Amino acid sequence: xxxxxxxxxxxxxxxxxxxxxxxxxxxxxxxxxxxxxxxxxxxxxxxxxxxxxxxxxxxxxxxxxxxxxxxxxxxxxxxxxxxxxxxxxxxxxxxxxxxxxxxxxxxxxxxxxxxxxxxxxxxxxxxxxxxxxxxxxxxxxxxxxxxxxxxxxxxxxxxxxxxxxxxxxxxxxxxxxxxxxx
Amino acid sequence: xxxxxxxxxxxxxxxxxxxxxxxxxxxxxxxxxxxxxxxxxxxxxxxxxxxxxxxxxxxxxxxxxxxxxxxxxxxxxxxxxxxxxxxxxxxxxxxxxxxxxxxxxxxxxxxxxxxxxxxxxxxxxxxxxxxxxxxxxxxxxxxxxxxxxxxxxxxxxxxxxxxxxxxxxxxxxxxxxxxxxx
DNA sequence: CGGGCATCTGACCGATCGGTCAGGCATGCT
DNA sequence: AGCATGCCTGACCGATCGGTCAGATGCCCG
Numbered sequence: 552x553x554x555x556x557x558x559x560x561x562x563x564x565x566x567x568x569x570x571x572x573x574x575x576x577x578x579x580x581x582x583x584x585x586x587x588x589x590x591x592x593x594x595x596x597x598x599x600x601x602x603x604x605x606x607x608x609x610x611x612x613x614x615x616x617x618x619x620x621x622x623x624x625x626x627x628x629x630x631x632x633x634x635x636x637x638x639x640x641x642x643x644x645x646x647x648x649x650x651x652x653x654x655x656x657x658x659x660x661x662x663x664x665x666x667x668x669x670x671x672x673x674x675x676x677x678x679x680x681x682x683x684x685x686x687x688x689x690x691x692x693x694x695x696x697x698x699x700x701x702x703x704x705x706x707x708x709x710x711x712x713x714x715x716x717x718x719x720x721x722x723x724x725x726x727x728x729x730x731x732x733x
Numbered sequence: 734x735x736x737x738x739x740x741x742x743x744x745x746x747x748x749x750x751x752x753x754x755x756x757x758x759x760x761x762x763x764x765x766x767x768x769x770x771x772x773x774x775x776x777x778x779x780x781x782x783x784x785x786x787x788x789x790x791x792x793x794x795x796x797x798x799x800x801x802x803x804x805x806x807x808x809x810x811x812x813x814x815x816x817x818x819x820x821x822x823x824x825x826x827x828x829x830x831x832x833x834x835x836x837x838x839x840x841x842x843x844x845x846x847x848x849x850x851x852x853x854x855x856x857x858x859x860x861x862x863x864x865x866x867x868x869x870x871x872x873x874x875x876x877x878x879x880x881x882x883x884x885x886x887x888x889x890x891x892x893x894x895x896x897x898x899x900x901x902x903x904x905x906x907x908x909x910x911x912x913x914x915x
Numbered sequence: 916c917g918g919g920c921a922t923c924t925g926a927c928c929g930a931t932c933g934g935t936c937a938g939g940c941a942t943g944c945t
Numbered sequence: 946a947g948c949a950t951g952c953c954t955g956a957c958c959g960a961t962c963g964g965t966c967a968g969a970t971g972c973c974c975g
Contacts, residue, residue, distance in 0.1 A: 556952070573842070578759030581933065591954050596934065598952090656886075657839075660755070689894055690902035696890060697906060701883025704838075708878060712871055720872035724879060728910040738922070763963065773924050778964065780922090 560598050562588045567605045572653035572707050576606055576661065607667065610655055613648040614668060620644060621674045630685040631732040637681035638729065641699065642721045645706045646714055653707025656700060675699075684732035691730045698728050742780050744770045749787045754835035754889050758788055758843065789849065792837055795830040796850060802826060803856045812867040813914040819863035820911065823881065824903045827888045828896055835889025838882060857881075866914035873912045880910050 566587035570579040581602055585592045599605045620640040627633035645652050663672035682695035702721060709717050748769035752761040763784055767774045781787045802822040809815035827834045845854035864877035884903060891899050 559952085575757040575760050575839075577761075578757050580931075582931075592933085593935085593955080594953055597954095602933065657757075689898050690905065693887075693891065693894070693899065693902040694906045696887045697880070697883035697903070698910075699883070700886040701879035701881070704882040704886055705875075705878045709875065712875075716871050717875065720875040721879070723872065724876045724910055728880075728906055741922080762961075764961075772922095774963085775925080775965085776923055784963065 556598070559588070559590065559594070563595055563598055563605065564609055568609055568650050568654070571606065571609070571658070572650070575654065576602075576658050606658065606662075609651055610658070610662065610668075613644060613651045613655055614662075614671065616644045616648070617674055617678075618671060621671075621677060624677065624681045627681075629732075630681075633681045634684045634729065634732055637678055638725045639722065641678065641682075641702065642718060642725060645702050646718050646721065649706035649710060649717075652703045656703040682729060684730065686730065686732070688730070694729055698725060738780070741770070741772065741776070745777055745780055745787065746791055750791055750832050750836070753788065753791070753840070754832070757836065758784075758840050788840065788844070791833055792840070792844065792850075795826060795833045795837055796844070796853065798826045798830070799856055799860075800853060803853075803859060806859065806863045809863075811914075812863075815863045816866045816911065816914055819860060820907045821904065823860065823864075823884065824900060824907060827884045828900050828903065831888035831892060831899075834885045838885040864911060866912065868912065868914070870912075876911055880907060 563584060567579070567584045570583055570587065573579075581592045581595055584605070585595050588595070595605075599608070620637070623640060624633050624637050627636050648655075659675055662668045679692070679695050679699060682699055683691040686692070702725075706717075745766060749761070749766045752765055752769065755761075763774045763777055766787070767777050770777070777787075781790070802819070805822060806815050806819050809818050830837075841857055844850045861874070861877045861881060864881055865873040868874070884907075888899075
């Protein structure tokens with residue numbers, strides 16, 4: 552036997568994550584994932600029920616954290632506190648799961664349209680509203696969406712930046728960028 | 734005959750643009766584009782040499798504007814001026830081509846790896862450096878990349894926002910978010 | 916009226932997709 | 946030694962991919 556099964560499992564997840572970040576879920580084939588790992592397509596499907604199961608496992612923990620953040624935002628006592636909780640919570644999530652956020656946002660529609668994540672489909676909108684300080688002003692909403700998308704899409708590019716540098720940089724950016732709640 | 738050829742040509746581009754924004758170039762099939770237009774796959778290939786020609790035509794004008802912006806940035810007399818030219822130029826480009834920027838950034842690697850756009854592959858990096866005020870400080874680079882990616886990825890969501898509202902909102906956001914050059 | 920052209924379609928091509936399955940190999944246990 | 950199990954593979958499946966092509970249809974012009 553060549554490698555331990557758990558190592559192979561993790562290798563497949565890592566290779567799939569890189570490919571999903573580069574070409575999206577639909578633009579990635581099982582054959583490509585297998586070639587990156589150095590095994591056969593059938594081996595990939597030995598470890599995972601199907602292609603969608605790979606995506607589901609990759610995003611399970613970040614999405615669970617997103618759900619918890621959504622609850623903490625809902626429990627905030629004011630729009631200003633909700634914005635602060637949202638900003639710090641999302642930055643922490645993005646820094647912790649920077650590999651996964653590189654493709655997570657792009658897959659939101661597909662993930663939330665059917666089980667097992669369909670009950671979470673309103674979270675991105677609630678998060679955006681919290682970031683905007685619950686303001687209906689278009690400028691606040693524009694700033695909120697740009698910052699959320701920008702953080703999500705680029706964290707994958709800061710893989711090598713230490714958390715002690717990335718986290719404060721993102722927090723400072725978010726503070727400057729978002730319109731304060733008055 | 735059903736519709737004028739120029740109308741069909743434009744319908745195909747519009748349908749393809751929407752699909753590319755949703756699923757990426759690789760995640761979109763000619764069959765899906767044809768179904769959205771209401772014609773056959775062969776009709777799509779009657780109007781365009783191949784699938785890649787559709788993408789090339791969609792991005793030709795925004796990429797040409799990006800190239801012109803790159804030249805104006807290179808001609809700036811200081812990092813502060815380069816940052817201002819980059820910020821205003823990129824916002825204008827994103828507002829003007831908001832449908833295309835929704836998928837353009839995601840296709841950059843694929844577009845720049847081979848003709849006809851391979852000579853432009855360093856433009857995104859130069860743009861990011863101008864946004865960062867040519868600072869090597871990680872926080873400046875983080876802010877630059879997050880803002881660039883955020884604007885590119887979300888402009889498609891502001892299709893219905895009038896330019897007179899979107900443009901100042903983005904410019905104000907960019908001014909707040911970027912670290913000033915000292 | 917007939918020819919030429921533009922536009923379009925269904926059938927078809929080879930290649931690849933996601934996924935299945937019989938079988939091989941190594942290990943561990945009796 | 947033989948059996949069970951885990952891990953893996955190549956061959957294969959039906960479906961779809963990007964793309965081609967012969968032929969149909971309608972319009973325009975001489």
